Amino acid sequence: MSFPILFDCDPGHDDAIALLMAFASDRFDIKGVTVTGGNQTLAKTLNNARRVLSFANKTARIAPGCDKPLMRELEVAPQVHGDTGLDGPYLPESDLPVEDKHAVELMKEVLENSTELVTLIATGPLTNVGLFLTMYPELKVKIKQIAIMGGAMIGGNWTSGAEFNILVDPEAAHIVFNSGLPIIMAGLDVTHKALIYKEDIERVRSVGKKVSTMVAELLDFFAKFHQSMGYKGAPLHDACAVAYLIDPSLFTSKEYFVDIETQGEFTTGATVVDQNNRYGKKPNTTVLLDINREKFVDLLVELVKHYA
């Protein structure tokens, strides 16, 4: 049985792979793809989302969202994702039409028309989701849960205290984590364990189809950057949020209250996880802590095989 989702992203290598996994899985009924600035500028991430879906022969309602964070200037990550945001494979231009409405309007329409509760997946900065929750709080009742890639219980990757997606728009993240909706947080604690090694990339490549080759080339590029940073493999961050919704048994997790630092000198964008219940608040987040890496790679390969 599939369940309805809205997928908000900023592709991005790992977003692109997360999207392809979601579109290949029979668990999801994808009601819309909304795009935000993050790994690259909105114009580039929107173009990337369209190119990936066209290349994989998929269609979806796709809407551009915010081109900058709610209260800050956009910071992008060309050092990780290249100038296009999706450097590596050859991806032709796409003729996939774009909705003539903003991401938050598409979210509104999908939620209003859905008879089931909708799951949001967000693999970029939380600007679109945060803005949506502020504009249409009455539609929260139509949201089942929000599965995000972002944050870290311990440490950070863009600063010592913060992970990139949350750091780029901490105010939006603050809105999301304080929305009262159940959050699933695939943060660095788990994504740094979702490592893709060279032999895994070769497994993907050996599927021998157009899309598998493209995914392998995305991973080649992504791995090269992470190798240069001293990682043993490429942490496939965004795919963790999708993989959890497909098969939660791949993960271990714990329920915690999580809040977002927005005013720190060194910690802005930190997801403050109340591990010892100092605030005495009810948990709002399922924090993913560990992953069965082998089964995660199996899932990736299996889903890639879906594509001709």
Add this chain to the structure above:
Amino acid sequence: MRKIPIIIDCDPGLDDAIALFVAFESPEFDIKAITTVAGNQTIEKVTKNALQLVEVAGKDILVAKGARVPLFREQVIAAYVHGENGLKTTVLPEPKKTAHPDAIKVIYEEALKLKGELVIVAVGPLTNLAQAFMVHPDLKDLIKKIVIMGGGHKFGNITPAAEFNIFADPEAAKVVFEFGVELVMVGLDVTMADGLTRTQVTELFTHHNETTRIIEHILLDMVNGEGSAYKPWAYIHDAMALMYLLYDDLLEGDYYHVDLETKGHLTYGKTVVDYYHTHKKNKNAWVAFHVNSERFHQALKERLSIYEKR
């Protein structure tokens, strides 16, 4: 044996008291002074406690009174852990001596005399050290090493992000971490990774005397004293930092850059350890991340059981 000349800067405090008992009978140390700082309780109470502990142990060690209030923030104390007198339910005889009135002067003069050999073990808020460094910047070349109990990478205790000693004076901690003296951070990552159960406390001594009864009483007050969110252990925070100087194999860690957060609304007082080396700033602290449990228990028992023989 060449002794390590140390000053213990503290705010006794239950676990501070245990650290002092360990230090008093460690022949490796030449304790030049105990300096006090407001923290677990007010300056009057922690100074009185320090004087009492020295006298109970039968030692002749200078106690010098330090900072009454934090550099910048409003004062916080930890009566919820250490009680109204700072030693919870332990009542000690009134001290006969009085404290030296100026901890900063004592620190500076000892550092000058020791020409770069002085080691400071700081197990309270870092107010005294920050003030000493601001008044006497030449201390940078006059102190060999600072070992602190404070901070935490993975979590805090007084807030989810901050540990008490740092939270009680984050601005002072910032001064100390940025000062440039070799710094060892023994934080919650190790001090809450191990501890003594009630049974382990009661089995510490086979024969009792007045002093061992005091030590046992303090440790029993510490068991489960930090709240139900934690294991029902006596966490030996301060003595663990002190014992780092006594045993090479007690703690494992590495050098990191550590920033002190002084602006955050949720993270005020957090020691931000650059665990993934995301930026190229200087590695200003050796941060302990693993405690050798066997060594910890053996060492603590060995150092405290000396008091049985008195």
